[in-house]
Amino acid sequence: MRRRTPLPDSLVGRAFSIEEAREAGVSPARLSGNDLSTPHRGVRAPAGERTHGQRREDYTVRIVNGEYFSHITAAELFGVPLPAELLAGPVHVSMFRPQRARQVRGVIHHELEPRGQLAGHVSGVPVLHPAFVWVQLAGLLSLDDLIIAGDFLVTGSEPFDERPPLTTIDELRSAVAQAPGSRGIRAARAALEEIRYGCLSPQETRLRLLIERAGLPAPELNHRIYDERGSLVAMLDGAFPEHFVGYEYMGDHHRTKKSTYRNDMLRRARVEDLGWSQLDISSDDLELRPLETLARIARRLHSAGATLRPIEYGVDARKRRR
Secondary structure: OOOOOOOHHHHHHOOOOOOHHOOOOOOOOOOOOEOOOOOOEEEEEEEEOOOOHHHHHHHOOOOOOOOEEEEHHHHHHHHHOOHHHHOOOEEEEEEOOOOOOOOOOOOEEEEEEEOOOOOOEEOEEEEEOOOOOOOHHOOOOOOHHHHHHHHHHHHOHHHHHOOOOOOOOOOOHHHOOOOOOOOOHHHHHHHHOOOOOOOHHHHHHHHHHHHHHHHOOOOEEEEEEEOOOOOOOEEEEEEHHHHOOOEEEEEOOHHHHHHHHHHHHHHHHHHHHHHOOOEEEEEHHHHHHHHHHHHHHHHHHHHHHOOOOOOOOHHHHHHHOO
């Protein structure tokens, strides 16, 4: 069996144009090897299943001036939490009229009316501004997934590392105002009412929404607890400081990683030593027994002296508050 000629190191593991390959000395025969695929005309990429991000990279090789990644593809580039089924779909690219969209296999092109939308580059990749991308997502996501995306965009990782988020709630509002009549605009307006700075994961957002829609007090997010010496003891996912009640959403990594589990136990002990009551909430608590979870939170608050109205739960309660 004849040994395959290795590709130059500069081309290994990524998409590249035929012109780039020829300049690097790759023969036409090598470009036909079964270890390479042809995602687009004039482009080669590693063969096999490609993630959405990799398919975006494939198209980046042949993107033209005036095209910007948008919709799901831009959101994936920003790191927005998205349903897996959407990431299995085509790459999305937008351009502004009067430019005309091209027809390219595996890519959905959108022609946009210029309405002051902002665009730029992320790591050298042309992309629409996150606020305008969020408005585009309104036509593709459920209400709660749209709120999760909004929470991510206006929060990022700033509560942990002080890195500024990708956009602000005011910028989301401005983007909505510039897109009257666009697909999903009513969902975008509804989501704006429930987006908040502070949630650091999709499940934290879902838990916050469960609490707030039930009519319980809105939790303070990422509440920091200090000891008598002023040292940080914990940053709780959500808290009701006036009643010394807080909660932590416990993802599976809290259980499967031994050091994390032990640190969680120590932190909880220190929090409770300072007079706090901490609830640990799992995905099952959130997804399988939400009413029981709400009742647990309500009991802790009531025991701490909070005056609560009856808990509401479900779509009807959410609509009434709108």
